[in-house]
Amino acid sequence: MIRTGLIGYGLGGMAFHAPLVDAVPELELAAIVTSRAEQVRDRYPSMQVVPDAATLLADPAIELVVISTPNDTHAPLARAAIEAGKHVVIDKPFATHVADAEALQALAAAQGRVLSVFHNRRWDSDFLTLRSLIDQGRIGEVMLYEARWDRFRLGLRDSWRETAGPGGGVLIDLGPHLVDQVLALFGPPRSVTADIGAQREASQVDDYFELTLHYGRMRAILSSAAIVPAPRPRFAVHGTKASFVKHGLDPQEAQLRAGARADAPDHGVEDPATYGALIAPDGSHMVVPSERGDYRRYYSGVAQAIAQDTAAPVSPGDAVAGLRIIELARQSAAEGRTLPF
Known part of the structure; x- marks a missing residue:
């Protein structure tokens, strides 16, 4: 199982990413970064709640990081996660500017990390x-x-x-x-x-x-x-x-x-x-x-991309084209x- 950390537990984290990761057998939802610890534990009583992104990224057991935070924080958090050696899923939009998205795409390729954007509406x-x-x-x-x-x-x-x-x-x-x-x-x-x-x-x-x-x-x-x-x-x-x-x-x-x-x-x-x-x-x-x-098909595809080195279910190139x-x-x-x- 791929140990997964989620950054953010607002609408996106609570209603999409946490329950979907939790429902995909190949993934283990291991930790959530949020100030809403009580809301997390209402649904996931034994979940590890982490105070900040830096602490999560420093955990060597976390392989995949999911970013579900305000739009203008997507690019800097994704860069930090890739540089920490993590595979990354970013909630849409990929970034707020094409140049930032292209830089992330190049960084992930150079580091050999899976990078994908959560275009679940497919x-x-x-x-x-x-x-x-x-x-x-x-x-x-x-x-x-x-x-x-x-x-x-x-x-x-x-x-x-x-x-x-x-x-x-x-x-x-x-x-x-x-x-x-x-x-x-x-x-x-x-x-x-x-x-x-x-x-x-x-x-x-x-x-x-x-x-x-x-x-x-x-x-x-x-x-x-x-x-x-x-x-x-x-x-x-x-x-x-x-x-x-x-x-x-x-x-x-x-x-x-x-x-x-x-x-x-x-x-x-x-x-x-x-x-x-x-x-x-x-x-x-x-x-x-x-x-x-079935949005689980997206996360199953992410797990397969990490485990078997196959293409991500939504490529960074697709998301860059959309931002353009x-x-x-x-x-x-x-x-x-x-x-x-």
Whole structure:
């Protein structure tokens, strides 16, 4: 078993990383760095709680370090972990700047360490279903891909996510998920056009974006907004044979936040009421049962990469490409023009 240390026990550490590592047989969740010792021991009574990252990194028994901290701390913590000889998983975003991400990628390669970014949404139930439909040719040649992540959140929160700075805002928070999914399906675009803004009163950060990725004839539109009482489809993908339209989010986050185990029999299984539909040109609908989502597959892939020297489930190169699109999007919105990738 690969002894694993987690840095951070906020939403990401508590609802994603700790329960997922705990549910993967090849990994042992051995220590957590947090000031929330009581919350940790409510769920993991015998867990070692470490006061700071330096103490964890100095432990020679820890092989893998998972970083789930505010966005602007990802790069420096990852650098320290790699230099300490650890394999590293970083929660998205990889870093807040492409240059920092590229430096980490080069450092991990030079040190012979596995470095991966937690783009767990590749294992969402709806995305797995969509990918299967595209691979089977049931949508035909995709001409318009729309992926949206809407919320209705009028009030501002006292959170680093909504504080001005390189780590705040919805583009760097939810954008990496949407961008990574489209890159996984279609590869890099030819160019990027973006509209980014703050729609809530007194917001210090962007809470709205719409990116258009240009792929020759095909367009991919990625969007998120904070003031949407009636959420738009999570996916609306239109091709030469059919459209696939899907509302709602994968259930895993809600299940994990409620304290469910990631290895429970019903984990990642969607309610049939939220299944998507294939819609043919004649208007006929076919309900498509969602595949089971399973974020454990990401961590199983990390364990295999460490033990067998195979490719990481999400490569640093993939994450760098996603960050480059986000940087181009900011420049595109600021300059009001389409930019080549």
